[in-house]
Amino acid sequence: MTSGGRGVLVTGASRGVGAATARAFAERGDRVAVHYRGAEELAREVLESLPGEGHAILRADLADPGETQALAEGAVEALGRVDILVNNAALFLDAAAGSRRGDHRLTDTDYDHWVQAWRQTLATNLMGPANLTFCIARHMVEVPAAAGLPTGRVVNVGSRGAYRGEPDVPAYGASKAGLHAFGQSMAVALAPHGIAVTSIAPGFIATDMAASLLDGPAGDGIRAQSPFGRVATPEEVAAAIVTLASPGAEWASGAVLDFNGASHLR
Numbered sequence: 001m002t003s004g005g006r007g008v009l010v011t012g013a014s015r016g017v018g019a020a021t022a023r024a025f026a027e028r029g030d031r032v033a034v035h036y037r038g039a040e041e042l043a044r045e046v047l048e049s050l051p052g053e054g055h056a057i058l059r060a061d062l063a064d065p066g067e068t069q070a071l072a073e074g075a076v077e078a079l080g081r082v083d084i085l086v087n088n089a090a091l092f093l094d095a096a097a098g099s100r101r102g103d104h105r106l107t108d109t110d111y112d113h114w115v116q117a118w119r120q121t122l123a124t125n126l127m128g129p130a131n132l133t134f135c136i137a138r139h140m141v142e143v144p145a146a147a148g149l150p151t152g153r154v155v156n157v158g159s160r161g162a163y164r165g166e167p168d169v170p171a172y173g174a175s176k177a178g179l180h181a182f183g184q185s186m187a188v189a190l191a192p193h194g195i196a197v198t199s200i201a202p203g204f205i206a207t208d209m210a211a212s213l214l215d216g217p218a219g220d221g222i223r224a225q226s227p228f229g230r231v232a233t234p235e236e237v238a239a240a241i242v243t244l245a246s247p248g249a250e251w252a253s254g255a256v257l258d259f260n261g262a263s264h265l266r
Contacts, residue, residue, distance in 0.1 A: 004029065004031060004052070004053065004054055005028070005029040005030035005031050005052070005054070006025075006030045006031070006083035006084055006146075006149065007030070007031050007033070007075070007079030007080060007081050007082045007083050007084070008022075008025045008030045008031065008032045008033065008079075008082070008083065008084040008085075008086065008245075009032075009033045009035065009058075009071075009072075009075040009079070009082050009084070009085050009086065009136065010022045010025070010032060010033070010034065010035060010086045010088055011035040011062065011071075011086065011087055011088050011089035011128075011129075011132065012035065012036070012037075012088040012089025012090065013032075013034040013035050013036065013043065013046055013088065014034070014036040014039040014040075014042040014043035014046060015039065015042055015046075015207065015208060015209070016205070016207035016208065016209065016234050017088055017157060017202070017205060017207065017234045017237045017238060017241075018035075018086075018088045018089065019042075019046045019234070020233075020234035020235050020237065020238035021086055021088060021234075021237075021238040021241050021242070022034050022046055022050060023046070023049060023050060023238070024235070024238040024239060024241070024242045025084070025242060025245075026050040026051050026052050026055065027051055028242065029052060030052075030084075031052070031053075031054035031055055031056075031079050032050060032055050032056075033055070033056045033057070033058050033074075033075040033078055033079055033082075034046050034047050034050075034055065034056070034057045034058070035058050035059070035060060035071060035075075035089065036057070036058075036059055037059065037060065037061050037062070037089065040057075040059065043057050043059075044057060054079070056074075056075070056078035056079065058071055058074045058075060058078065059071075060074075061124075062089055062123075062124050062127075062128025062129070062131075062132065063091075063120065063123035063124045063127070063128060065127075065131050068128060068131045068132050068135070069131070069135055071132065072132060072135035072136050072139065073135075075136070076139055076143075081139075081140075081143050081145065081146075082136050082139060082140065082152070083140070083145060083146075083149060083150075083152055083153065084152065084153045084154075084155070084245045085132065085133065085136045085137075085152070085153070085154045085155070086154075086155050086157065086241055086245070087128075087129035087132065087133065087154070087155070087156045087157060087179070088157040088241075089124065089128065089129075090124065090125045090157070090172075090175075090176075091120060091121050091124040091125055091172075092169065092172055103168040103169060104117040104118075104168075104169060104170065104171065105167055105168050105170075106170070117169075117171050118171040121169075121171035121172055121175050122171065122174075122175050122178075124175075125172065125175035125176065125178075125179065126175045126178045126179055126182070129156060129179060129182070130182055133154055133182075133186060133197075136152075136154070137152065137154065137186070137190055137193075137195060140152035140193070140195055141193045141195070145194075148247075149247060150194050150195070150196065150247050150250060151193055151194030151195050152190075152193075152194070152195040152196075153195070153196055153197075153198075153244070153245040153246075153249075154183070154186065154190075154195065154196070154197040154198075155197075155198055155199070155200065155241050155244045155245050156179050156180070156182070156183045156197070156198070156199040156200070157199070157200055157202070157237075157241070158176040158177075158179050158180045158183075158199045158200065158201045158202075158256065159172070159173070159176035159201055159202065160201050160202060160203040160204075160258070160260045160263070160264050161173040161176055162174075162176040162177035162179075162180055162201060163177075163201070163264060163266050164264045176201070179199065180199050180201065180256045183197050183198065183199040183254075183256070184197075184199075184254050184256070187253045187254035188254065191253060196249065196250045196252070196253035197253055197254065198244045198249070198252050198253060198254070198255050198256075198257065199255070199256045199257070200237065200240055200241060200244065200256070200257045200259050201256055201257065201258050201259060201260070202232055202237050202259045202260060203225070203226065203231065203232065203259070203260025203261060203263045203264065204222050204225065204231040204232070204260075204263070205231060205232045205233070205234060205237060206231050206232065206233055206234070207234055210231075214231065225263040225264075226260065226261035226262060226263040227261070227262050227263075228261045228262070230261070231261070232259065232260075232261060236259075237259060240257065240259055244257065
């Protein structure tokens with residue numbers, strides 16, 4: 001087993017929240033496996049930016065069960081033990097779904113695009129995390145943790161859209177609602193093994209991919225959704241993920257943390 005810190009697998013870590021999360025864990029002395037699907041160059045830049053040693057970079061399409069299983073095996077091989085899994089990767093922008101942004105509003109898309117959007121989104125956003133959690137949780141149970149550390153932590157990155165609704169991308173909202181429910185089921189199933197499972201439901205985040213919206217005509221309206229008059233930074237979301245994954249956060253297991261600057265209350 002590689003020495004030094006905890007072993008952390010962060011999916012979708014080539015940009016945005018995933019990249020910030022990878023850096024946040026590495027800054028705490030943890031070893032991080034940076035997962036990516038297609039943006040290898042960006043993922044390598046993230047890897048090179050991580051302080052410390054023992055980090056790794058791994059590619060997989062989470063919509064593919066075989067590649068997902070191989071990702072889990074690769075993370076175990078690279079890190080020695082995976083102590084923390086962050087299910088962050090998600091499909092939101094999909095040009096194949098019918099428009100540049102992947103919108104599939106029921107009244108504005110045809111049936112083939114509707115079916116394709118749902119199939120692709122659920123495969124990546126729900127089945128991918130479910131399959132990866134299966135593989136990593138079984139590993140956590142079978143391989144003892146280092147002295148003083150809990151058996152494991154799983155943090156799912158969901159979305160405010162699971163509650164607020166996503167009329168333009170309903171498959172995305174439904175996939176995140178399913179992810180929240182999946183996390184709660186796993187919290188109950190894995191607690192006897194010492195594994196805590198939580199989810200975070202962010203609102204709008206100032207990522208590079210969102211820059212065109214935030215800098216455009218819709219930007220002021222998006223920021224006004226929160227009484228703080230702004231959107232979250234990736235670093236803020238990453239800090240919350242690190243906290244949820246901490247050894248002392250076991251009693252939060254099963255929770256879904258609203259993280260939207262009071263832009264949507266329920």
